[in-house]
Amino acid sequence: MQWWTRREQVSRHTIKNVLQLTGWESGGTKIVPCFLVLLKSNANHANLWTTPCVFTRRGKESVKQAQICIMASPTKKAKFEALRKQRVACYRSNLRLQKRKDALTSELRKCKERLNDLKDSGLDDLAKKAELPEVQTMLSTECIAAAKATSEQTRRYTDNWLLLCLLLQIRSPSAYQFLWDSHILPLPCVKTVRKYYISTAGM
Numbered sequence: 001m002q003w004w005t006r007r008e009q010v011s012r013h014t015i016k017n018v019l020q021l022t023g024w025e026s027g028g029t030k031i032v033p034c035f036l037v038l039l040k041s042n043a044n045h046a047n048l049w050t051t052p053c054v055f056t057r058r059g060k061e062s063v064k065q066a067q068i069c070i071m072a073s074p075t076k077k078a079k080f081e082a083l084r085k086q087r088v089a090c091y092r093s094n095l096r097l098q099k100r101k102d103a104l105t106s107e108l109r110k111c112k113e114r115l116n117d118l119k120d121s122g123l124d125d126l127a128k129k130a131e132l133p134e135v136q137t138m139l140s141t142e143c144i145a146a147a148k149a150t151s152e153q154t155r156r157y158t159d160n161w162l163l164l165c166l167l168l169q170i171r172s173p174s175a176y177q178f179l180w181d182s183h184i185l186p187l188p189c190v191k192t193v194r195k196y197y198i199s200t201a202g203m
Contacts, residue, residue: 115147138164139185146186157188162196169193 132140142161149155157165165187169176173190180187 115144142186162188162193166193166197
């Protein structure tokens with residue numbers, strides 16, 4: 001077994017100390033995170049690097065920052081300190097935003113699961129308990145169906161909803177186009193409404 005650092009070969013005494021610290025000498029798998037070594041000539045643990053711990057990395061960064069502060073003038077030190085604080089603030093802000101994003105993503109996933117589990121019979125029961133008008137019940141049913149659809153091509157509309165959309169389109173084409181473009185209501189496109197009108201007129 002041979003141990004190498006990045007630039008020079010480690011002495012036998014150092015190898016023995018590393019083996020004792022890491023537990024490789026006794027057959028263990030404990031790794032010292034502060035000692036960066038490369039394990040060679042070992043089929044089971046080829047190209048294995050240990051990474052420095054957090055305290056070691058922070059210590060190196062603090063030394064670099066101290067060297068910069070020592071060589072800089074007081075004015076540049078103030079600018080450097082302001083930039084450092086700004087960097088820390090941005091890092092913390094990104095962490096908060098990431099946590100918020102994860103929470104919202106989890107909540108959205110739960111809402112989608114509840115929406116998929118919601119059945120039409122349960123929705124009708126809720127509408128009856130709330131004593132909603134028939135038009136509002138139909139609208140809520142169409143909204144749930146539109147949310148469950150995987151794409152616009154797979155969406156299906158009831159005859160009553162298509163008839164209501166046809167009346168709205170005849171009454172005010174501009175208002176219908178605005179509602180359809182804004183996705184305020186789950187309206188079918190104008191071509192679908194016209195096809196429905198042609199099919200009903202033929203009857």
